[in-house]
Amino acid sequence: MKKKIIVAPLNWGLGHASRCVPIINALIKDNFTPIIASDGSSLEFLKQEFPYLETLHLPSYNIKYGKNLKKNLFLQLPTILRAIKEERKIIELFITKNSTVSGIISDNRFGVRSSIIPSIYITHQINILSGLTTFFTSRIHQNIIKKFDECWIPDNSNSEFSGKLSTSSRKLNQKFIGALSRFKREELEQSIAVLIILSGPEPNRTFLEEKLISAFKNDKRNVVFVLGKIEAVQKSWVINNCTFYNFLLSEELEHKINSSKVILCRSGYSSILDLAVLGKKVFFIPTKNQPEQEYLANYLEDTKLAPFSEVANFTSEKLKEVKFYKGLQVAKVEFDVALFSLFHSKRKL
Incomplete structure (x- = not known):
C-alpha cells in the first residue's frame, strides 16, 4: 500500500499553494500519495490542479492586513492561535485514523506537525521582518521551526533570491532545496x-x-x-x-x-x-x-x-x-526526491 503524505500550504494568497505543486508532483512520481490539507482559495486551487487527490479541510487563519500589518496581526493573534490549535487536533486525529500516513509537509502552517511521523516545514523566511521587533518575531518563528524535523528553504544555498530572509546561524535543520517552481521555460513568440x-x-x-x-x-x-x-x-x-x-x-x-x-x-x-x-x-x-x-x-x-x-x-x-535591469534568471533543477527519505521511517511510539 502506498504511503500517504500530508501537504499543507498556508492560505495567504496563492504563493504557498502554487509552490507546493512541484512537491506534490514529485511525491506522486516517487510513488507516494499526497493528501492536500488547506482552506479557502489555496485549497480550491490545489483541488483544481489535482482533482483526483484526497483533501482535508483545515481551519482558516483569516489573516488580513491593512495600513499597519503588525497591529493587525497582533489583533488577529487570538484567532490565529485558535486555528493553529484546531488544525493540530485535526491532523493528529487524521494520522491516528490513517495508519498509512507517513509524513507531513507544512508550508508555513504552524500546527500541521506530528510527534510520531516526520514533519517538514517549508519557508523562505527564517527571519520575519517587523522593524524594531524583527529580532523577537524572527526568534519566535525560529522556535516554531525547531519543532519540525527539517526546514526546507526554497532557494539556492547563497540565498540568491531571499537575501537576509533565509540567513541564520542557528541550527534549525535547514536545507536549501533550490528554486521551487511549478513552471518550465519555453521559447515562444512574445505576443x-x-x-x-x-x-x-x-x-x-x-x-x-x-x-x-x-x-x-x-x-x-x-x-x-x-x-x-x-x-x-x-x-x-x-x-x-x-x-x-x-x-x-x-x-x-x-x-x-x-x-x-x-x-x-x-x-x-x-x-x-x-x-x-x-x-x-x-x-x-x-x-x-x-x-x-x-x-x-x-x-x-x-x-x-x-x-x-x-x-x-x-x-x-x-x-x-x-x-x-537584468531580469530574473535561474536554472531550474528537478526536485530532489532524496529529500523524501525521512518518510520511509517507521512511526514513533
Whole structure:
C-alpha cells in the first residue's frame, strides 16, 4: 500500500499553494500519495490542479492586513492561535485514523506537525521582518521551526533570491532545496506586451486591480490581466485592449508567462522564483506595509534584477525602466526526491 503524505500550504494568497505543486508532483512520481490539507482559495486551487487527490479541510487563519500589518496581526493573534490549535487536533486525529500516513509537509502552517511521523516545514523566511521587533518575531518563528524535523528553504544555498530572509546561524535543520517552481521555460513568440498577475489577500488585491485597470485603460498594447480570483468556473473577457481571466491553472499560466515580454506583479516570493525559472523581465509592485514584499522588491532592485514602484506612484510609463535591469534568471533543477527519505521511517511510539 502506498504511503500517504500530508501537504499543507498556508492560505495567504496563492504563493504557498502554487509552490507546493512541484512537491506534490514529485511525491506522486516517487510513488507516494499526497493528501492536500488547506482552506479557502489555496485549497480550491490545489483541488483544481489535482482533482483526483484526497483533501482535508483545515481551519482558516483569516489573516488580513491593512495600513499597519503588525497591529493587525497582533489583533488577529487570538484567532490565529485558535486555528493553529484546531488544525493540530485535526491532523493528529487524521494520522491516528490513517495508519498509512507517513509524513507531513507544512508550508508555513504552524500546527500541521506530528510527534510520531516526520514533519517538514517549508519557508523562505527564517527571519520575519517587523522593524524594531524583527529580532523577537524572527526568534519566535525560529522556535516554531525547531519543532519540525527539517526546514526546507526554497532557494539556492547563497540565498540568491531571499537575501537576509533565509540567513541564520542557528541550527534549525535547514536545507536549501533550490528554486521551487511549478513552471518550465519555453521559447515562444512574445505576443503579450504586458502580463499582469494579481494575487494576495483582500482588500489589497482588489485595490491593486482597480489601480492597474485605470493605468492601462488607454494603453494600445496587448495587455493581459490574470486576476487571481479562484472561482468554480474559469472565465475570460475583453475590455478595450485588455484581456481578463479570473484565474488560470498552472499549464495555462505557464504558457501566458512564456509568451509575455514584461510581467507586472507583486513581489511575492513564489512569483519571484517562478519568473526566475522562466527567465523573465519583471516590474514589481510590493504590497504596502508588508515588510517581506517591500524588502524583496528593494533587494532585487539593488541587485539590478528588477525595478519596482509603490502602488500610489505607479503609471504604465514606469514599465520602460525594465530595460535597464537584468531580469530574473535561474536554472531550474528537478526536485530532489532524496529529500523524501525521512518518510520511509517507521512511526514513533
